[in-house]
Structure formats: structure tokens, C-alpha cells
Amino acid sequence: MSTAVRQSAEAAQVATVLVVPGMHCAGCMAKVERALAALDGVSGARVNLTARQVRVDHDPALGIPALVEALQGVGFASQPRGEELAPPPSAVKPLLPPLAVAGFACMNVMLLSVSIWSGADGATKELFHWLSAAIGVPAIAYAGMPFFRSAWGALKQRTTNMDVPISIGVTLATALSLYETMNQGEDAWFDGTLMLLLFLLAGRVLDAMMRDRARAGVDALLRQAAPGAMVVAKDGGLEWLASADLVPGMVMRLAAGERLAADGEVVSGASRFDQSLLTGESAPVHAAPGDPVLAGTLNLENPVDVRVTAAGAGTTLAEIARLMEASGQVRSAYVRIADRASRLYAPAVHSLAALTFAGWMLAGAGLHQSLVYAIAVLIITCPCALGLAVPVAQVVACSALMKRGVMVKDGAALERIADVDRALLDKTGTLTLGRPLPDPATIASLPDDAAAVALALASHSRHPLSRALVETLVARGVKAAALSQVEEEAGHGVSGLWQGRKVQLRRPEMANGIATTLDIAGQPAWLLPFADRLRPNANDALAQLHKLGIEVSILSGDNAAAVADVARETGLTGQGNASPRAKQEAIARLQGAGHKVLMAGDGLNDGPALSAANASIAPGSASDVGRQAADLVFLGDSLEAIPMAVRAARRTMRVVKQNFVMAIGYNLLAVPLAMAGYVTPLIAALAMSTSSLLVIGNSLRLAGAAK
Amino acid sequence: MTGLAVLIPVALGLGLFGLVAFFWALKRGQFEDLDGAAARILIDDEDEVP
Structure with a gap:
């Protein structure tokens, strides 16, 4: 207020x-x-x-x-x-008003129906039927809109979906009930129809809620990385510009540890760049004035000035985006299990209803009576529990996964990942952490006071290596030593005084790969090598995937030697030097051989492969493109998220299939009754709610699915 | 029968009141942030926020 x-x-x-x-x-x-x-x-x-x-x-x-x-x-x-990243409209909101109306109408009509079932007769019954119609008809017209619209859309395309039998059943049942009401008939079906709509809408809302929630999570990650650059103006001032506002010719000032927002050319300063997100190459690339550098690469060492040569659609990124647009047919061609079920279900139901009508006509029951029985068949077979079978199971499984740090973008992703039998893993950033960490053996051998000095020095620097060192030392429980006169010299290192002795954390004179040197006056210098490491539990996770019957191999853009190292450590086969297009083709080959492929990757170069694969997963540390293209995003460092997601998806599919069996099983029992003309609105209401409760109860077993 | 004449409109009216209240809440954005609403109750000294 x-x-x-x-x-x-x-x-x-x-x-x-x-x-x-x-x-x-x-x-x-x-x-x-x-x-x-x-x-x-x-x-x-x-x-x-x-x-x-x-x-x-x-x-x-x-x-x-x-x-x-x-x-x-x-x-x-x-x-x-960012304005262009305004949140997409919620999928849940438009469904809430119909759900509320269906709920209100269902409760009130049910109240009236209970009195009829318990024996209200004559004028009272007629009054109650009319009241039910007055509430039911507008409510059905309003709450049924989402189904009518979707069914009409499908019919216009000359296909059918779950909503077509629903719409036909609902419309016929309402028309029949109205006719019965006007002619002082025996039964009206407003209660059953409304209950059906209520359950179906609840299923839809759950499905939409899951998508909204995952999207909110992924969006938050995406927006966090919304790139931009500090631009040097003509008068020497600095101004922060979003990447969309960058134009060729501008000069960007890039601090160590920042990512480039546009392709460019180094104007002054020299540094090393980590291109692993863009190409998968793990060794940093040196760039001096005049050398080209690419958007998305990370500046590792010194501040540099970069003149923008291409921004927006002109960058290497844009080429990858074009490749991604061309892929993804496999996914759009995927038919969700609920729609597959309804393709079989709808014709069966409609022929049963037609058969009932024909049968009773032949038996001489008259037009009206035959129609009543046929519509009773339609109502009793309307896929009430079927509409809940898939979404409830998926929502429960997804929230279980989300609690364990795996975000699922939509239910279809869960269905696709359950089917995979082949997995391709990117190396840098997926199998490995994608950031240099100090060698654990060296850190363990550091004496306590040296470690304390190293932590104190590193904590004064924002350099990526220093930050990694701080993280590792703090995790080991090291306390920082007290230093005085700490100074950081860009591109060289940090120095200070410790107990009157000069101490220094600096770049080494020479080293293979990435390293830093710790100098303490009066002691020999320590060389601390840094390397990209396998994710924790990587080998465990791979063994679990193997146990799940999924064959895993490495597909990397890095050079063959680096891939061979990781392949040896993990015991996998690997392919190196793969360009984004080559990755996409490798997936297409496997799909051509009948495999269902899971792609795990993080880089921009993995984007096309991620969208071409049957299912894909990316770590939360991945590039924007990687996270956007992937079906699942896992937070945290452990690779065990991948087998966990596959296991949860497979359990979900098992439960979904059980749900189908339960929902259809009830129809098998009820259909002969309906065809024989014994079904009353009371029986329909009971059968509908018990089968729905059964399906929901069965789905709740998935709460512990993410293990 | 006279009881019914009173009770049925009352029942419908109460239901309708609930429905209207729900629509009102929906329009006022009460369902925008369900996670936040669940967590907000745990902020014990919210009154200190000016």
C-alpha cells in the first residue's frame, strides 16, 4: 500500500x-x-x-x-x-483464470449434483439441473477456451492432438446435458465435464509452471553475463557500453579477467587470451599490438586496449548462431509422449463411441437413447487422468532435479534425455573445470607460512590466477599472513613485506604452461604450476553413464595432444580439432546410425552441436550460447549431474508409462459399462477422480528421483 | 424448499466472492513471485526497512 x-x-x-x-x-x-x-x-x-x-x-x-x-x-x-532480455511472458498466467473458473463452477455444480444423486426428484431436480446449466455452460465455454483454441489450430493444420478428443467430448457432453435439462431428462453431465476441465487445466498449469520456473533460473544466468565493454572516449574518459552499442572503430579497455564483447585488434598492451569458450583450445593465445582477438575470449594477464573491428552480426559468434539456426530439426521433429499417446487414443475412442451409437441404433434403442450412450462413452473415455499422467510426473521429477542443481527447460527435454544411448562430451569446461587451478600436489607441499603469505599476496590481486589460488588455499583452511606495503604491478605481480622480509607473487621467468612464482626473501622460490583439471567425480560420473548403457566419447575443439591427455585420464576415446561444423556432423553421423545422442558442452563452439543433438546439457559456467542451446543446465562443479539427470529422466518415463497404464486401465473397466448404457454421472465422477488421484499419487513417488 | 431458496444463493454468492477475490489478487500481481512470498514470512524484522 x-x-x-x-x-x-x-x-x-x-x-x-x-x-x-x-x-x-x-x-x-x-x-x-x-x-x-x-x-x-x-x-x-x-x-x-x-x-x-x-x-x-x-x-x-x-x-x-x-x-x-x-x-x-x-x-x-x-x-x-537489458531491455532485449525482458522476461518472456509467463506461460502459467493465462491458464490461471480458466482454472479458477473451472474450480468454482465444478464445486458448485458438484454440490447440486450430490443432492440429485441422493434422491432429489421432480421439480427440485429440474431446478438443480437448470442451475447447473446456468453455472456450467458459461464456465465450460470460458474454461474450455485453451483446449478449443489448440484443437482448432491442430485441425486447421490437418493434424490432431490431445485437445481434439477433449474438445469434441466436452462440446458434445455440454450439448447433450443442455438438451436433457430442457426436456426434463434423467441425467445431466455438467459436473463431469467441469471436473474434466478442472483436472486437465491443472495438468496444463503444472506443465507451464515447470517451464516458467526453469526459464526464470536460466534467464537469471543469461542476464548476468549480458556483455558490454569499457570504452575509451576521445577525451580519454571511460564509458561503459552494452555490446549492442559497440561499433567498429571504438577502443575498448579490457582489464585482466574480463571477457571481450566484440571482435577486435589489440592497439596497446600485450596479454594472453583464453579462447577455450570459442574454440575449445585450452592453451592461452598470446596477443600483441596488431593481433586479432575474438569476442567471447577471456583476457588472462594484462590490461589491453582493443579496437573493435566487428560487433554484433559481424563477429565469429554470428557465424555460430547461423549454424545453430540450421540445426535443431531433430528436436522440433520430436513428438511428445502425450501427443503420441493421443494419436493412438483419439481414433480408438471415437470409433468406440461411433460403434456404441451404431450398435444401439441397430438394437432399436432410438436416436436419442443411442446418442446418450455414445456420449457417455466419450465422457468416460475422455483422457482426464491421461492429461495429468505426463505433467505431474515431470513436474515432480523436475523439482527434485532442481533441488540438486539441475535445471530442466521443459518436459520434452526430460523425455528426450531418457532415450539417449550415446554421449559426446566436450573437453574444456565440460569434462574439465575450464579454469586454471593450482596443482594440488604443489599446494600440499607448501609449508604453512609460505601458504599463508601466498594467500595474503593473492588476495590483493584480481588476476584470475590469484583468485584461483585464493579459492584453493581458503578451501584448505589457510589463514592469510599479515603483510605491509602491498603493491600490485599490473602484468608483473604483487609484492609486500612480511616480518620485515620482501615477499612477492609474480609471473615466472619461464615455465611450460601457466604458472606463478612465490618469492620469500631468504628462501628458494616456489613455482606454482596451474592447469585445467578434470571436474570432481568425473571418472565416477563416466562409470555411472557406462552402467546406464550410454557409450561416452570426447568431442573437442582443442588440439589432439590436450585431448589425448584427458582421454588417458578418463579412459575415453576422443576426437580433437573439431570445428563447430565438424561437431555437428559427428552428431548427425551417429544419429544416422540410429543412435540417440546426448551432447554435453559449454562453449560457443558447442552451440550448434548442442542444438543438433537429441538432448543436451551444459554446465552453469557455460557461455550464453551454450546455456541457451542446452535442454538442461547443471550448477556446481560435479559432473555427476549428468548420470543423475539421465537416471531421473528414465525413472520419470517409467512412472509416466505406469500412469498411462493406470489411466487406460480404468477406461478398459469403464468402457464396457458405458457401452452397455449403465454409466451414470455419479459413476463417471467417481471413476474420474479416483483415476486422477491414483496417477498423482504414483507421480509423487518421483520426489526422490534425483539421486 | 424455503431453506433452499436462501441457501443456494448464499452458496453461489460465497463461491462467486472467492472467484472475484482470486481475480482481484491475480490482477494486483499477488501471484508474480510465489517463491518470494513464501520466503518473505521468514524475514523477522521487516519493519525496520523504511
């Missing part, structure tokens, strides 16, 4: 939406809201935890950087939300 008052009082406020991916609990919400509200000029801050965003109403004079800094101060990274 107070926000409204505040807004009218201070009309000159602007609203900014910041994405804060790190929020996940009440404590985080309170911290974020308080940190922002404490700023001068901020009149209100409201967190939306589902979307991982905070909306700030503030004075226009207070800039976005000040807000970001305030959040940084309480330990949350944030990013203003």
Missing part, C-alpha cells in the same frame, strides 16, 4: 530492475532490500525471488553503478536488466 502513496508523492522517481542471480533465500532478500533502501535517494526496493530480480525506485540522480556497488558491498553480484 505504502508504495503507491510514495510514488504519487515523489513523481520524479525512476524504476530500475537489477538482476541478482545470487539470491536464494529470505536472508538474501532482506540483505538486498536493506542495502538498497539504506541508500540516499532510494525510495523503495522490492525483490522478486522467482525471477531473481530487484526493482528499485530511486532518484534519477542516483546512478545504476551506485546501486550495483551497494549490492556488491553486501556480497551480491548484480547487473541491470
